[in-house]
Amino acid sequence: MKIHRIYAVVLRFLFLFRRSYDRISDAFYWPTIDLLLWGLTSVYFRSIMPGASRVILVIMSGILLWIIVWRGQYEITVNLLEDLWNENLINMFVSPLRFIEWIIALIVIGIIKAFLSFSFAMFMAYLLYKVKIFFFGYYFIPIILLLIMTGWWVGFFVAGLILRFGTKVQTFAWTMVAVISPFSAIYYPLSILPNWAQIVAKITPTSYVFEGAREIIARGSVSPDKLIISLVLNVVYLFLSLWFLRRSFKKVLEKGLVKVY
Amino acid sequence: MDVLTVKNLTKKFKNFIAVNNISFSLKEGEILGFLGPNGAGKTTTIQMLLGVLTPTAGAIKYFNQDFTKHREEILEQVNFSSTYTKLPWRLTVRENLTFASFLYQINNRRARINKIVKIFKIERLINQAMSELSAGQLTRVNLAKAFINYPKVLLLDEPTASLDPDVADYIRHFLLEERRKFKVSIIITSHNMAEVEEVCDRVIFINDGKIIADDTPDGLAKTIKTSHVELLIKDGLKRTIEFCQNRQMQYVLEGRYIVIDVVEREIPVFLRELMDKGVYYDEISIDKPTLQDYFLQITRKT
Numbered sequence: 001m002k003i004h005r006i007y008a009v010v011l012r013f014l015f016l017f018r019r020s021y022d023r024i025s026d027a028f029y030w031p032t033i034d035l036l037l038w039g040l041t042s043v044y045f046r047s048i049m050p051g052a053s054r055v056i057l058v059i060m061s062g063i064l065l066w067i068i069v070w071r072g073q074y075e076i077t078v079n080l081l082e083d084l085w086n087e088n089l090i091n092m093f094v095s096p097l098r099f100i101e102w103i104i105a106l107i108v109i110g111i112i113k114a115f116l117s118f119s120f121a122m123f124m125a126y127l128l129y130k131v132k133i134f135f136f137g138y139y140f141i142p143i144i145l146l147l148i149m150t151g152w153w154v155g156f157f158v159a160g161l162i163l164r165f166g167t168k169v170q171t172f173a174w175t176m177v178a179v180i181s182p183f184s185a186i187y188y189p190l191s192i193l194p195n196w197a198q199i200v201a202k203i204t205p206t207s208y209v210f211e212g213a214r215e216i217i218a219r220g221s222v223s224p225d226k227l228i229i230s231l232v233l234n235v236v237y238l239f240l241s242l243w244f245l246r247r248s249f250k251k252v253l254e255k256g257l258v259k260v261y
Numbered sequence: 262m263d264v265l266t267v268k269n270l271t272k273k274f275k276n277f278i279a280v281n282n283i284s285f286s287l288k289e290g291e292i293l294g295f296l297g298p299n300g301a302g303k304t305t306t307i308q309m310l311l312g313v314l315t316p317t318a319g320a321i322k323y324f325n326q327d328f329t330k331h332r333e334e335i336l337e338q339v340n341f342s343s344t345y346t347k348l349p350w351r352l353t354v355r356e357n358l359t360f361a362s363f364l365y366q367i368n369n370r371r372a373r374i375n376k377i378v379k380i381f382k383i384e385r386l387i388n389q390a391m392s393e394l395s396a397g398q399l400t401r402v403n404l405a406k407a408f409i410n411y412p413k414v415l416l417l418d419e420p421t422a423s424l425d426p427d428v429a430d431y432i433r434h435f436l437l438e439e440r441r442k443f444k445v446s447i448i449i450t451s452h453n454m455a456e457v458e459e460v461c462d463r464v465i466f467i468n469d470g471k472i473i474a475d476d477t478p479d480g481l482a483k484t485i486k487t488s489h490v491e492l493l494i495k496d497g498l499k500r501t502i503e504f505c506q507n508r509q510m511q512y513v514l515e516g517r518y519i520v521i522d523v524v525e526r527e528i529p530v531f532l533r534e535l536m537d538k539g540v541y542y543d544e545i546s547i548d549k550p551t552l553q554d555y556f557l558q559i560t561r562k563t
Contacts, residue, residue: 002333008363015356016349019390086349091406094311095364096336250315255274256305257313 001104005097009105010112013079017113026074027113031121034063038187039129057217060131062186064121065147065213069184069206070177071114072151076106077158077173084167090257099249103242106159107152114148136216142227146209149234154180156241160248185210205233262289263325264414264446265310270319272305272470279305281470282319287414290444292436294451294461294478296552298560302470303450307416310448311341323414337365342407343418344400350392354383354402357391358409365410373409380435381405382428396423404432408439415447421456433460454553458482464552468559478552485550485558487511487522490531494519497540504538525549 017023042059046052083089092102125131136143158172183197184206190198201207208230212222265287272280280302287293297303308314310321312332321328323335348357355374362370378384381401386394394402400423407415420436421429437460439445451457457464458478466474466481474481494501494517501519505512511522523531528547535542 002366004366005364008360011363012349012352012356012360015352015360019351082349087347088349090311090313090346091348092364093313094336094339094341095361096333097364098333253313253315255314256308 001098001101002096005095005101006105006108009092009097009102010108013105013109014112016079016082023078026078027071027117028120031063031067031117032124035060035121035124035128038063039125043129054217056129057131057135058214059187060125060129061133061136061213061217062210064118064125064133065143065210066181066184066186067117067121068114068144068147069151069154071117072110072148073155073158073177074151074173075110075113076152076155077162077176079106079109080159080162081167081170081173084162084170093257099246103156103245106155110151110155111148114151136213139212139216139222139227142231143209143213146205146227146230146234149231149238150180150206150209151177153234153237153241156238156245160241160245163245163248163252180204180206183207189214203233205230205237208233263287264289264323265448266320266322266325267306267310268320268322270306270309270321271317272302272309272314273317278470280309280316283467283470283472285465285472285475287446287448289413289446290440291463292440292447292449292461294449294457294464295467296450296454296457296464296556297467298556301467303467304418305470306467307341307418307448307450310416311339312336337410338413339416340407340410340412340414341416341418342400342403342420344396344403344420344422345418346403347399348391348402348406351390353388353390354378354394354405355387357402358405361406361409367409377405377409380408382431397425397428400424401428401432411443413445415445417447417449419451420449421451421453429456436460454551454556458552466555466559473559474555481555482550482552485554486524486526487554488525488528488550489520489548490523490528491518491520491544491546491548492542493517493544495541495543497535497538500538501535501540504535504540 038059039056042056045055049055083092122133125133134140154177158176161169161172183193183201183204185193185201186206190201190207190211193201208226212226212230215222215226263286267286268284270280270283271278283306295303295306305314309316312328323331323339326335328335352360358374358377359370362374367373378387381404383398383401383405386398386402391399391402400420404417404420407417421432424432433456436447440447449457449461461478464474464476464478464481465472474484492501498517498519502512502514505521513520
């Protein structure tokens, strides 16, 4: 594995980011809209239910933390799509670039963009509602790590589907992560989900993280079990998604990299 | 010394055999034309040589190393350019070349990029986005990308397609110079037979996935026995046409000009017979068979 090749791919994505107003607006526009919509909604709820003082904090932390999952997944799949739309995969893979180097570059760019969007949203949350996300303390690090891992495995799974079936399934790049959001209990406790959905939530790693985040807001601490279960599930899914992506890439090489459009 | 050896290379797509058990080699400093009609298996072979298509069977060796086992080291010394593949259209020429220079870990990146854009006469375009370039300019940027890593082996798919004749000529001379100075080995696919005759030392002709000829351009042209005899008929055009029809000779008529395919060694007899029939002509030109004729003969058969 060569750092200069990973750097090359990251650099190219940053060049693209700089020149793509749609991608720049993606990174900042939607977080702002979410913060405005949900923030004002929770301000309204707090005004009619004075007892629900934590509602803004729960909603805001939900929005901010979901940005991590969303950006992690979105960057992997949309950057792959960008290469497919540009018909550029062949130019990359006739070079010495290895598959694993390309994957690592996608991860790095996902982290950079997630950091950008998250920092911007944090700033906006403070500006608009005086909400500071750092009340999570040391838990902030594992929470971020677990959420971005979820973003990665969803991203790799969707990337595998796109490689296998081409751009006709590209809509998954924007929609797939939303499938797990109801089971992640971002804004509400797991207990309000119907029984069948609670079973699905049990195998959804993000549900443990958001439950844990609400525990921190309520009690100032979280049971480590929740974070450990989320980590185990994330690691398993990450391996499975990477295996699937690798297999899809091999399949693509069997029919020819230029034919994946 | 062979820089590339291909043995029994085969590619099957379900029931269709795109490349059927082909073997060939490329010598250091050799320019090899890879020709064939559309769908013959050229692109499939090139893709396998670049590692973006997995062969069904066979072996590819570069510099005596197995391609599958030493992909990275090999591809550091190989590059590729095609008129038909694209570079990211939102990036500028400089950004695309910078990306490539990092990918191949080029020392003195800036100097190399400046030199390569000068060679391919794209200095003025360096800060332009790829989307703003014409087809010919895109081809030159693709070629610049292909040369950025000082490749020892180059695979060029239609390298001069969509270039103006003067630029195409400049590129051909550049390729010949690179071969002379640095012993670069090149595989070229092209539909421009004159270009192949000019730059290629050897030609492999592929059809239906099989190699049907492997020779010098001259050698292949010589397998064609007929020449084109062009006459400007002064008197006896009708008799000339009748004569050709009776002998079942191919001809093309344009005004008073007639181009007749005649077996080379029978040309003197043919001309004498025409005179005997009272045919008079003002001009005559005899074109020897070319690679183009060979190509046409093969494609007409299929």
